[in-house]
Amino acid sequence: MKELRIGLVGAGVISYAHMPALLALGKEVLVFSEVGAPELVAAHGGGTVVDSFDELLARVDVVDVATPTFTHAEYVEKALRAGKDVISEKPLARTDGDARRLVDLAAELGRTLYPAQVVRFFPEYAALQRAVAAGDLGELAVLRFTRSGAFPTRSPWFADVEQSGGIILDQMVHDLDIARWLAGEVATVSAVSRSAGTLDEPVQAAHVLLTHTSGAVSQVSGTWGPQHLAFTTSFSVSGTGGTLSHDSGTERGFSTDLPPAAGTGGLIPDIDPAESPYYVELAEFIAAFEGGPTPRVSAADGAAAVRLGNAALESLRTGQPVSLREEVMA
């Protein structure tokens, strides 16, 4: 079988997580980015820079869109229309309409589209999901998720809610997806949020409450804190069969006690290099493109996560819970 050629679009933080995984999978990687492509290739000692997105489309089989949120829809649509299978960084799109349109377009064109909801591939969340699916926790009742790190100040678009969806759509979309993965469709969404700090050192936090159609309830808390704040995540999930919890801050196979380095706050969690979730994720998607099993996350899941995030943003605006009951029952 002909080896798939992968076109990576964008050269930001996520591309630095995807690139080594794609190279480790033995793929030929072509990179297009408005900025930073040569540095990305140089840093990994692999991949080829191309000068335009059109050139990329002409030379690859699969497109991995790892650009800022507000540009996902445009790149994904062009790639699908060019006949490519597509991986899109999360969130699948900035708006619900775009996300749904991309899901429909992929189906219409007979292409596959996978959203990089990478937390489903983190071993602790995967273990939790297997336990829930096996019925170890019985009927789920109450789920709690937290995610904290430094405010992403390296690019101005993160701070612009119109472009990024803010902390809810950029960061908390991971746990919104996990909550729905575990406890099913969501009937109501409500959210509160707070921003503080300065222009140079902004901070932002939000809490989102979900009531699932099953009756289970979830709480997702996100913090973009000061620049030194370590990246940590936690969950606690309880059902009629018991409770499972995890805290990335304490469950560590390797830790150091060294003088603090400047700007050590995290945007990307500490990962076990032997079990990189980015590698597992991309391997699963690429295997599916090559005829392998269906991945654990679908384009529709990606659109549903976007919908939850945008419903939370709507709740912030109105100050009241938002009902999704009619759409999820439809």
Add this chain to the structure above:
Amino acid sequence: MKVGVLSFAHVHAYGYVPRLLATPGVEVLTTDPTPWSDPSELRGRNFADQFGAPYVETLEELLAWGPDCVVITSENSRHREFVEAAAAAGVHVLCEKPFATTLEDAEAMRKAVADAGIIFMMAFPVRFSSSFARLRATDLGEVLTIRGANNGKLPTARSWFTDPELAGGGALADHVVHIADLLDALRGVPAASVTATTNAILHTGVARAETAGLLNITYADGVVAAVDCSWSLPDTAPNWGGLTLNVTGTRGGADVDFFGAAVRGVTTAGSAELRYGADLDAAMLTTFLDGVRTGVQPQPDLEVGMRTLQIVLAAQESARTGRTVTV
């Protein structure tokens, strides 16, 4: 000093009675007037006898003894009748949480206490933790976000805990107030609005109220708090539960696990968790008795009880209506 204990309905009487008996200079008299919610539970003179605590049958006899103060450990819905009786007798009160089960009762209690001019303190022991003192002393910058979880097993030692009439609800009434008290003491900012969602999936058939509850609270200064008050700890857990708090501001974050310190291991009986830490109930009782002795109102006072109850009532209304509710 003469200290009365009114009712053994609340399980915390198990903690307070022996501690009071062991306090030098304190004389104790107890009573547990009927009606009892469940006659099969250890109550009344039998309860007092296990500690060797002096006991009388009626509230009238206890008040006729001339106590300086009383500790009220009744069912939540009966706080009002005991507080009104103590206030009428001019006796200072330490009252178990939550303050009351309805706003009407709470307002009547506030009036009775004000009219009598007695000291009234709420029994919120967690704020007496040294970890809380350290949290208060930590400069986190401008506070941004708070997460609090007070999770435990389904309270089964007393059946009224899961009777919404006597308890004033379920997990919301039982557990939200502890975190609300800590945030009240930490920041002194009132809650502005509450959104809550609940269910009764856990302990179906045993509990008669919500067993899981999640809240978003927005405070008057814009700080947002996420609270989990669920009775979500399985019966097989090695301890009753716990309380954790994360506070994050512009300078960074602080995590407090109030009951987290433990020696851990595995024995033939299963997982073992030998908790340690200072006695919060003793510190709280000492603060109350000092207040009674000196006449200086200790904290948490009645208004803390009122504010924490208002958050619970707003959460209950939110869970019922599906709306965000102004406190």
